[in-house]
Amino acid sequence: MTRSHAKGMRKFLAQVALACTLPLSGAYAADDTAKIGLFLELTGGSASTTSEASQLGVELAIKEINEAGGVAGRKLEVVVADTQTDATVGVGEMKRLVLQEDVDFVFGPVISQVFMAAAPVINQAQTSSIGSTGSLAITTEFAPYYFSTLINAEVQARKMVSEAVDVQKAKKVAILSDTGAQAKDFVAEVKRELEKRGVELTGAQEYQYRATDMTPQLLALRQTKPDEILFFTSSGEDGGHALKSLNELGWDVHVTGNWSIGAFAEIVERIAGKEALAQVTGANYKGFTYCEGGEQPTRFLELVAKAKEFAPDRAERASMTFVALFYDAAYLMKAAVEGNGGKWDGPSITAWIENNASSVEGVTGEYKTSAESHFLYDANSVVTVNPGKRGEANIQERVGC
Incomplete structure (x- = not known):
C-alpha cells in the first residue's frame, strides 16, 4: 500500500x-x-x-x-x-x-x-x-x-547551559523551575548537558505555576552555593516573582533565564523592578531582537x-x-x-x-x-538577550552583537 x-x-x-x-x-x-x-x-x-x-x-x-x-x-x-x-x-x-x-x-x-x-x-x-x-x-x-x-525544552536547555558554562564560566549550576510538563523535560535535559560537560548541578527546586513567592526554593538553592542559577519559568509573571524573591534575599548571583524571561521582559520588570534584571540574561526568537546601533526587526515592528x-x-x-x-x-x-x-x-x-x-x-x-x-x-532561531535593554515594542538587545 x-x-x-x-x-x-x-x-x-x-x-x-x-x-x-x-x-x-x-x-x-x-x-x-x-x-x-x-x-x-x-x-x-x-x-x-x-x-x-x-x-x-x-x-x-x-x-x-x-x-x-x-x-x-x-x-x-x-x-x-x-x-x-x-x-x-x-x-x-x-x-x-x-x-x-x-x-x-x-x-x-x-x-x-x-x-x-x-x-x-x-x-x-x-x-x-x-x-x-x-x-x-x-x-x-x-x-x-x-x-x-x-x-x-531541549533547545532551551542546551542554549541556557551554553550561556551559563561557556559565557558565564560557571562551574556549579542550580535550577529553579515550575512543575509543568515542559519544565520537567527541561530539567532532565539540563542534567544531561551538565553531566556531559563535567559541570556540577548543586540543586534543583520546583515551584507551583503562578506562585508569587519563591523564597523557600531560593533559600534552599543558596545553601548549595552555585555560581549560576537557571530559571525556567512558563510566564512573565512567574519570572518576575522569581527575580523579585531573589532580589529581596540580596543574593548576588547571575541568572540565565529561559525564553519567558526574554519574551516577557516588560512583565518581568514590572514585577521585579529594573534593578533585578542587572545580572540576568534571557532567550528569545531572533526575529524579536536587535543589535545596538545595527539591524532592527523591521517585520516585527x-x-x-x-x-x-x-x-x-x-x-x-x-x-x-x-x-x-x-x-x-x-x-x-x-x-x-x-x-x-x-x-x-x-x-x-x-x-x-x-x-x-x-x-x-x-x-x-x-x-x-x-x-x-x-x-x-x-x-x-534562538539567541541570548539582555532583557533589561529593550527598544521599541520591547524588542531585546542581543548579547554578543
Whole structure:
C-alpha cells in the first residue's frame, strides 16, 4: 500500500468511527466557509496575556486573509473555545470544536498538559492544529497532525547551559523551575548537558505555576552555593516573582533565564523592578531582537503597528511575541492548504508542512520541521538577550552583537 493510500484509508476509518457525530471534514465541505477553532486558556489559573495575544495574532491574520480572498477561495470563520486552563474542560471543548462545530483547523493551546489530554480527540478527527506547547512528550507519534511554535525544552536547555558554562564560566549550576510538563523535560535535559560537560548541578527546586513567592526554593538553592542559577519559568509573571524573591534575599548571583524571561521582559520588570534584571540574561526568537546601533526587526515592528491599529486595547496589554507566533502560524496554515491543492485534512496539511514549511517567510524566523519533529523552530532561531535593554515594542538587545 502506498503512503497516499495509507493516509486515505486512515482518513476513511476516522470518518467511519465518528460518522454518527462528526460531519465530513472541511476538505470535502460544499460551502465556501472554513471554520477555524481557537483552543486557548482564556480563563483559569494559567490565563494570561499569552492566550489573549495568541487569539489576537490569529484574528489579525484571518482578517487580512479574508480581505485577500480567503484560503483556496474559502473565507475563514473563527470559533472560540476556552479551556479554562483545565484538562477536563479542554477535552470537552475540543470535542465541541471537532464534533459539533466541525472545525477545519485548530490554533492552540499554550499549555502542554491541556493539549496532551485533548490530543486523542483531535487525532481521531484527523484535524490539523498549531499550538505553542513545549513538552517533549508531544511527539509526532503522540500527535501526528499537531505543530508547535514554541522553542522546545531541549533547545532551551542546551542554549541556557551554553550561556551559563561557556559565557558565564560557571562551574556549579542550580535550577529553579515550575512543575509543568515542559519544565520537567527541561530539567532532565539540563542534567544531561551538565553531566556531559563535567559541570556540577548543586540543586534543583520546583515551584507551583503562578506562585508569587519563591523564597523557600531560593533559600534552599543558596545553601548549595552555585555560581549560576537557571530559571525556567512558563510566564512573565512567574519570572518576575522569581527575580523579585531573589532580589529581596540580596543574593548576588547571575541568572540565565529561559525564553519567558526574554519574551516577557516588560512583565518581568514590572514585577521585579529594573534593578533585578542587572545580572540576568534571557532567550528569545531572533526575529524579536536587535543589535545596538545595527539591524532592527523591521517585520516585527510593522506587525506591532498593525496589531495596535486592529485592536488597540488588546494590543496594549498583549505579548507581541505571541501575536507574531500565531499570526505567522495562520499564514503557514494558508500556505499548507493552498499548497496541497485545497485539502484541509490532517494528513495532507501535515505532509505539506513537513516538506515545505521553510518556503514560508514569517515575522518570527525560518521554519525548520520534519517528519521526526513538529517543533517549527530550531536552535538557530534562538539567541541570548539582555532583557533589561529593550527598544521599541520591547524588542531585546542581543548579547554578543
